[in-house]
Amino acid sequence: MSALVVAAGSVAITVLGGFAEAPEKPPPAVRPGEEIDQDLFRTTVVDAVVRTLPGGDAGGAGDAGASGSAGAGRTVLDVTLKVFNNATSSAPMLYLERSLLRVAPPEGRPLLEAPPSARGGGTSATPSPDASEPAWRHETFIPAQGVDSRLLPPQLTSTVVLRFSVRDGLTPPERLVIDFGAYELYQDWFTKRTRPELVVDEDEEKVVAARVTLPVKRGEG
Secondary structure (H helix, E strand, C coil): CCHHHHHHHHHHHHHHCCCCCCCCCCCCEECCCCEEECCCEEEEEEEEEEEEECCCCCCCCCCCCECCCCCCCEEEEEEEEEEEECCCCCEEHHHHHHHEEEEECCCCCCCEECCCCCCCCCCCCCCCCECCECCCEEEEEEHHHECCCCEECCCCEEEEEEEEECECCCCCCCEEEEEECCEEEEECCCCCCEEEEECECCCCCECCCEEEEEEEEECCC
């Protein structure tokens, strides 16, 4: 190939703005009821239901700021998951909570969002953008083991409830989009011990392994 042809090609690339970058692929879409492979867990989203708990039913750790007064029912949004713990020992609930990278309506403010930092700690939460709009508060528990359970038993499937309190000033969405992260074994260079860490990309951003979109149903309790 002559130098002239190469030069002409270079000019064409310059005029056209260089090589076009491939559009970023959306996360894999998973339907409710389908299993998500998170390596540490195999997780299935069952449903999302808005319900009113009977008066006096804490149904979890409770929330003093929830809609309703003492003795009256309180409204909650429950997202039910089936979670199989692949590990040979119990896994802290915190690992599951960290893998919930984002819970949000298709448009609007998230109910829950993971910190942007990659490896290490940090709990998912959504701060209030201003004093006039309350933040969503959530809790995660295993009903069959009692509300204080914070461990996922090994090699077993647990029903896990992610509960949001519908407080005054908050309206449950019609649909939810849930982004899940996945784990991989990470070896500490100093101790040589391994531990599960969320998968990140080259920019140290957490990778969305699966995205589930589901309707929010209205229940009676």
